[in-house]
C-alpha cells in the first residue's frame with residue numbers, strides 16, 4: 129500500500145484526494161487547516177471562453193478545466209454521489225460599450241469549435257434577458273452563453289473529501305524530510321501533495337525554498353432573494369463585479385481582488401458595500417434584500433499571474449500546485465486530477481512544461497562555506 133498525504137483540502141487537494149483514493153493500492157490522508165481557504169469563500173463562475181488574456185497556456189488549462197467538470201460530474205454520478213455543487217445555468221455577459229458585444233460573440237463562436245461546452249450563444253435585448261432573470265437593469269443588450277456554470281466551492285470540496293473516504297486531519301501540518309523519508313505531522317508517507325494554495329511559501333520555507341506565491345484577499349456577500357433562482361444565469365458585468373445566483377434564492381455578489389492585504393481575513397464592509405452598490409445598478413432590489421452573510425478567502429497568485437504545478441525541485445515524491453488566482457475554481461479540479469496522476473506515475477491531460485513549477489519554487493542557494 130502506497131501512503132500519500134495531501135496537504136490542503138481546497139479544490140486542488142480534495143480533487144487529488146478523490147482520484148488518488150480510486151486507486152486500490154493507495155491510502156490517502158488529507159491534512160487541512162481550513163483557515164482562509166479560497167475555495168470555501170468562493171462562489172465560482174466557470175466561463176473561461178470570453179477571456180482576452182494573452183497567455184495561451186493559461187487559456188488551454190482554463191478551457192480544459194471547464195471541460196473537465198463534465199468528467200468529474202460523470203465520475204461522481206457513476207459512484208452514486210450527488211453533484212449539487214455544479215449547475216450549468218448559463219452566463220449573461222455585459223459590456224459598458226455594448227458595440228463590443230458582437231466582438232465577444234465572434235470570439236466565443238470561434239472558440240466554440242474546440243469548446244462545444246460553450247453551448248448556445250445569443251445577443252439578447254433587456255426584455256429577452258428577463259425571461260431567464262427577471263428585473264435585471266442597466267443595459268440594453270447582453271451576450272448569453274448557455275454553457276457557463278456556477279460552482280459552490282465549499283460544497284464541492286466537502287463532497288470530494290467525503291467521497292474519497294480519506295482520513296481527514298483538521299489541523300495545520302508541516303512537512304519534514306529525513307534523507308529519503310517524508311514526514312507530515314510526524315507521520316511517514318511515500319508521497320506528498322502540497323495543495324496549500326497561498327500558503328505554499330510558508331510550508332516550503334523551512335525546507336530552504338523561496339516561492340513566488342502571494343496572497344490576494346477576496347470578499348463576497350450572500351443575499352436571499354424571494355425568487356426561485358435555481359435556473360438563473362450568472363451575471364458578469366465588466367470589472368470585479370459578478371452576480372451569482374444559486375439554488376433556492378441565494379445570490380452571491382463579489383468578488384474583491386485585494387493584493388495589499390496579506391492574509392487578513394476581516395470583513396471589510398466598505399469594500400462589500402461598494403460591490404453591492406454596483407450590483408444594485410443591475411439588480412436594484414438587492415438594496416432591500418436580506419443579507420445572509422459575508423465571506424473572505426485568500427487566493428494565491430504569482431508575479432505573472434500564471435498558475436503552476438509539478439514535482440517540487442530537489443524534493444523527490446513531493447508534488448505541488450499554486451497560483452491559481454481568480455480562475456482556480458475553473459482550473460482546480462483538472463490540476464488536482466493531474467497531481468494525482470503524477471503521484472501515481474501516470475500521464476495527465478496537461479503538459480507540465482507549460483506550467484513550470486521551477487519558475488516559482490526555487491531552492492535557496494546555500495551560503496558558500498569559506499574562511500575569507
Ligand SMILES: Cc1cc2nc3c(=O)[nH]c(=O)nc-3n(C[C@H](O)[C@H](O)[C@H](O)COP(=O)(O)OP(=O)(O)OC[C@H]3O[C@@H](n4cnc5c(N)ncnc54)[C@H](O)[C@@H]3O)c2cc1C
Pocket residue numbers: 135136137138139140141159160161162163164165166167168169170171172173174281299300301302323324325326327331345346347348382383384423424425426427428449450452453454455456457458459460
Ligand atoms: C471570493 C472569491 C471568489 C472567487 N471566485 C472565483 C470564480 O468565480 N471562478 C474561479 O474559477 N475561481 C474563483 N476564485 C478563485 C478560487 O476560489 C481559488 O483559486 C481556488 O479555490 C484555490 O484553490 P486551492 O485548492 O489552490 O487553494 P485553497 O482553496 O486556498 O485551499 C488551500 C487549503 O490548504 C490549507 N492549508 C494551507 N497550509 C496548510 C498546512 N500547513 N496544513 C494544513 N492545511 C493547510 C488552507 O487552510 C486551505 O484550506 C475565487 C476566490 C475567492 C476568494
